[in-house]
Amino acid sequence: MNITYESHQAALVFCITGDLTTDDADNFKRTVQEHLADTTRNIILDCKELGLVDSVGLESLLWLSDELNHDGNKLKFASVPETVQRIFELTRLNRVFSVHETVEQAARSFA
Numbered sequence: 549m550n551i552t553y554e555s556h557q558a559a560l561v562f563c564i565t566g567d568l569t570t571d572d573a574d575n576f577k578r579t580v581q582e583h584l585a586d587t588t589r590n591i592i593l594d595c596k597e598l599g600l601v602d603s604v605g606l607e608s609l610l611w612l613s614d615e616l617n618h619d620g621n622k623l624k625f626a627s628v629p630e631t632v633q634r635i636f637e638l639t640r641l642n643r644v645f646s647v648h649e650t651v652e653q654a655a656r657s658f659a
Contacts, residue, residue: 551579558655559590559624565597568605576608589621592654596627601635613644622646624654 549572550565560583568576580591591612601609613623625647628636636642648654 549575551576553583556592556655558658559592561592561594561626561651561655563594563597567600567602568598568608569600569602570604573604573608576605577611580612584615590624590658591616591621592624592626592651594626594651595629595632598629598632601632606635606639606641609645610641622658624648624657626651626654 549567549569551562552565553560553562555561562580564576566572593609609623616623623645625645627650628647633642633647636645636647646654646657648657
């Protein structure tokens with residue numbers, strides 16, 4: 549898994565490339581925490597290059613959502629592949645997560 553980020557006016561945008569699994573969860577949390585320590589802001593996860601998400605990966609996403617909600621911020625998802633959307637549906641996380649077709653749509657939804 550590789551994570552890159554960009555700072556935008558509405559949110560920090562993290563782009564995840566590869567899988568978010570047990571092997572990657574600690575790296576994901578550590579990377580996100582480094583940026584949350586600097587400034588707590590809304591976050592958009594750009595998932596267009598995201599492959600597999602396992603149960604520990606889902607826990608990491610829930611953790612991030614909870615961390616942001618504690619500070620009055622939000623987590624939004626953009627460009628989620630069909631396989632990952634299906635996982636969200638099967639686990640009923642589609643009721644918890646805010647999913648948008650593009651990063652731009654996710655950013656506009658903060659307004």
